[in-house]
Amino acid sequence: MSAPTAVVTGATSGIGAAIAADLAGRGYHVVVTGRDGEAAARLAAGLADASAAVLDVTEPGSAAAVADAVVRDHGRLDAWVSNAGVSHMAGFLDVAAADLDRTLDVNVKGVFRCGQAAARAMLACGNEGSIVNIASIAGKSGRLPYLSDYVASKFAVVGLTQAMAFELAPHKIRVNSICPGFVVTPMHERELGWEAELRGATIDAVRQGWIDDTPLGRLERPEDVAEAVAFLLGPGSSYITGEALAVNGGTVMD
Numbered sequence: 001m002s003a004p005t006a007v008v009t010g011a012t013s014g015i016g017a018a019i020a021a022d023l024a025g026r027g028y029h030v031v032v033t034g035r036d037g038e039a040a041a042r043l044a045a046g047l048a049d050a051s052a053a054v055l056d057v058t059e060p061g062s063a064a065a066v067a068d069a070v071v072r073d074h075g076r077l078d079a080w081v082s083n084a085g086v087s088h089m090a091g092f093l094d095v096a097a098a099d100l101d102r103t104l105d106v107n108v109k110g111v112f113r114c115g116q117a118a119a120r121a122m123l124a125c126g127n128e129g130s131i132v133n134i135a136s137i138a139g140k141s142g143r144l145p146y147l148s149d150y151v152a153s154k155f156a157v158v159g160l161t162q163a164m165a166f167e168l169a170p171h172k173i174r175v176n177s178i179c180p181g182f183v184v185t186p187m188h189e190r191e192l193g194w195e196a197e198l199r200g201a202t203i204d205a206v207r208q209g210w211i212d213d214t215p216l217g218r219l220e221r222p223e224d225v226a227e228a229v230a231f232l233l234g235p236g237s238s239y240i241t242g243e244a245l246a247v248n249g250g251t252v253m254d
């Protein structure tokens, strides 16, 4: 039997790269996707069983082209991880219309487009499937400074995940989201700089504040998220759908 296939969006950096590496280590054929095809190919070349594809989640048809190619080449699409996301920081009153549009286009409409493409392809090849959408603690609490458009986008991901899970359950496609906390990635480094500037604090002080906000007492590793993704894609979670799994060291509990 051929290996199960998994597509990861935004896989050339941070959490996405960790998810791709983790799934390749668990025997999936991983399709490493990103806007930069060369970066995706470089990452795929270092994994046990992987290929690369260009996928811009804001481009209508981009996700469908990748999903259809996976079915054509492998005969099955088992797993899809919508990880691509963007953030920027500004006070609510200062969020520019263009920044709001970009956040919602990537973080919400991107997940929507990818979910449709993945589910259609899974239905077409008739296998059971599992979709994981990467949300955030910002999808569980708005008590975060300078992130109002991001909070709006991640609450939307949690709601969309439930709606997808409800409609796709009869087709044996499970859909869950994960809500990470303060994960050390390029996005995290950018946010440290922005928050330090907006608060007039040092980067070290902002970082320490994030650690102090985390009951488990350390920043999150991308691998902490990747392990939870593997669980939600795998057979150990076969009765879980519509869940928003907190993987955040206890920062936000609900």
Ligand SMILES: NC(=O)c1ccc[n+]([C@@H]2O[C@H](COP(=O)([O-])OP(=O)(O)OC[C@H]3O[C@@H](n4cnc5c(N)ncnc54)[C@H](O)[C@@H]3O)[C@@H](O)[C@H]2O)c1
Pocket: 009, 010, 011, 012, 013, 014, 015, 016, 034, 035, 055, 056, 057, 058, 083, 084, 085, 086, 087, 106, 134, 135, 136, 137, 179, 180, 181, 182, 183, 184, 185, 186, 187, 188
């Ligand atoms: N780092 C954190 O603390 C944190 C916490 C909670 C949730 N998240 C979420 O985790 C996910 C990954 O974030 P990260 O921290 O690894 O950030 P990152 O900036 O390192 O990676 C984000 C990836 O998304 C890609 N991307 C952006 N726009 C895209 C588009 N239009 N099409 C395809 N890919 C696109 C980027 O190129 C990059 O590869 C995001 O959804 C983010 O919101 C991050």
